[in-house]
Amino acid sequence: MASYDSEKFSNDEKVTIHHVEEVIPQYTDEEYNHLKRKVDRYLLPLMWLCHGLQQVDKACVGTQATFGLREDTGLVGQQFSWLTTVFYFTYMCFEIPSIILLQRYSMGRILSIFVVCWGFVVLSIGFAQNFVHLITLRALQGVFECSISPGFLLVVGAWYTTREHPSRSLVFQSGYAGVSIITDSINYGIGTVTNKNPDFEAWRYMSYFLGSLTIVAGIFCFLLLGTPSEVRWLSAEEKKIATARILSNNTGHDRTGIKDWKWGQVRECLVDPVFWIAGANAFLGSVPNGALTAFSGILTTSYGFTSLQNILLNIPKMIFSVLYFVAIGLLVTRKKDLRMWTMAVSALPPIAGFLIIALLPNEPQYKWTKWGGLFMTSTYVVGTFFSWSLIPSNIAGRTKRTVVSSITFVGYCVGNMTGTQIFQAKDAPRYIPGTIGCVSCLGLQMALILLWRSILVMRNRRRDATMRGLGMSEEDRDKAGLEMGERDHTDFENPYFRYVT
Incomplete structure (x- = not known):
């Protein structure tokens, strides 16, 4: 261990540095990599499927609307918009209770129950006869789906290193993009039956199909999903290796602080500008998400495309989204400190796309250009999704992480509700006020992300300067940071914590 001036450290810090080797077992890179590959095989396909189904299930009403859902259930005025608004309203109301459940009890079991329950709700939408039935079921859908995104972020934080x-x-x-390619292909087949039998209510069978598929996915969750201390597919030694891997994040392991709610960490959130920026970013990025979730299909058909063409045209959008996600995922993994630059740059194409949608008339000669504008909006989700991955990477302290996750998803819900309501029925078919509103939100989000990054960069520079003044080696800083993370210290309390940007 490198030498340092012991007079410059408190007794606790000295204990931290010398005790940390007792806390963290030593394993080889080969053992770590073997475990990582095993975790990838078990968890990533399952989370990919479940998160994709969650997005597809909640967005399917947009496709169903083009196949007669509004007419068959007698929807009028803003009632269709309220089907998405109520989803996010209950999503928001039950967000914090669900996160507390996930933090305090078996994360894998809770998530599995929620997946199965929302699968039955989606299945039941196929039997709805009127607005009351639909809005009740969509409200229940929001209750059960609200846990998946924060739950999966907690799972990622429990299994993987910050990098x-x-x-x-x-x-x-x-x-969402990957599963949509599969489900849209099947929904297209369901929709073609309408051409042979006009009385066939294709939208109902889309719900039967998606609900059944979600229930099956939920059953697999019971078998495979959870944190290192919960799953049954790891040996006792592999669980120790998994714990040792994530201690390098300086945030503790998957059981750190699980039974303690620390009000001091809550108060710290209120004075941390990152807390408020995270919530505002989620709101601004979710306004276009709410709008496109409900109205993408309606916009496409308003340009002159048929309902079946709308499904087919959605597939290349989703293929592009998958490729884009893969590309930026590889980029930010191999190159440090590019996450927030990627978030900001990804807002530029959607801004241009929404302007095309708003400014061009709905004339036949412009229908492909307007669809091209809709295609350009595909990258808007990066600013929101990447910000979620910053929570386990940049927020230490279990209670603080819970509160920041909560404000992020509250912003997400309020933004989505706003997005559905700024698209008013009286503005159809071009919805100019709504599209201009989306442009404004994305522009503000870009500026906010750049401010967010500047704050984190300045914090890292101050801490690096302090550590250089103390004369500590990088090895000593890392070990001290690991121990403080194990003790559930926040990123403010842990001077050795470093933010990723």
Whole structure:
């Protein structure tokens, strides 16, 4: 161990440095890599499927609307918009209770129950006869789906190192695009029956199909999903290796602080500008998400495409999204400090796309150009999804991480609700006020992300300067940071913590 001036450290810090080797077992790179590959095989495909189904299930009403859902259930005025608004309202209301459940009890079991429950709700939408039935079921859908995104971020934080967070988070977050390619192909087959039998209510069978598929996925979750201390597919020694791997994040292991709610960490959130920026970023990035979730299919058909063409045209969008997610996932994994630059740059194409949608008339000669504008909006989700991966990487302290996750998903829900409501029925078919609103939100989000990055960079520079003044080696700093993370210290309390950007 490198030498340092012991007079410059408190007794606790001296104990930290010398005790940390007792806390962290030593394993070889080969053992770590073998475990990482095993975890990838078990968890990533499952999270990819479940997160993709969650996004597909909640967005399917947009496709179903083009196959007669509104007419068959007698929806009028803003009632269709409220089907998405109520989803995010209950999503928001039950977000914090669900996160507390995930933090305090078996994460894998809770998530599995929620997946199965929302699968039955989606299945039941196929039997709805009126607005009351639909809005009740969509409210229940929001209750059960609210746990998946924060739950999977907690799972990623429990299994992977900070450097691996963005690539693994993007794997499951790319599930929407990947799963959509599969489900849209099947929904297209369901929709073609309408051409042979006009009385066939294709939208109902889309719900039957998606709900059944989600229930099956939930059953697999019971068998495979969980944190290192919960799953049954690891040996006792492999669980120790998994714990040793994540201690390098300076945030403790998957059981750190699980029974303690620390109000001091809550108060710390309120004075941390990153807490408020995370919530505002989630809101601004989710306004276009809410709009496109509900109205993408309606916009496409308004340009002159048929309902079946709308499904087919969605497939190349999703293929591009998968490729884009893979590309930026590889980029930020191999190159440090590019996450937030990627978030900001990814807002530029959607801004241009929404302007094309708003400014060009719905004339036949412009229909492909307008669809091209819709295609350009595909990258808007990066600013929101990448910010989620910053939570396990940049927030230490279990209670603080819970509170920051909560404000992020509250912003996400409020933004989505706003997005559905700024697209008013009276503005159809071009919805100019709504599209301009989306442009404004994305522009503000870009500026906010750059401010966010500047704050984190300045914090790292101050801490590096302090450590250089103390004369500590990088090895000593790393070991001290590991121990303080194990004790559930926050990123403010741990002077050895470093933020990723």
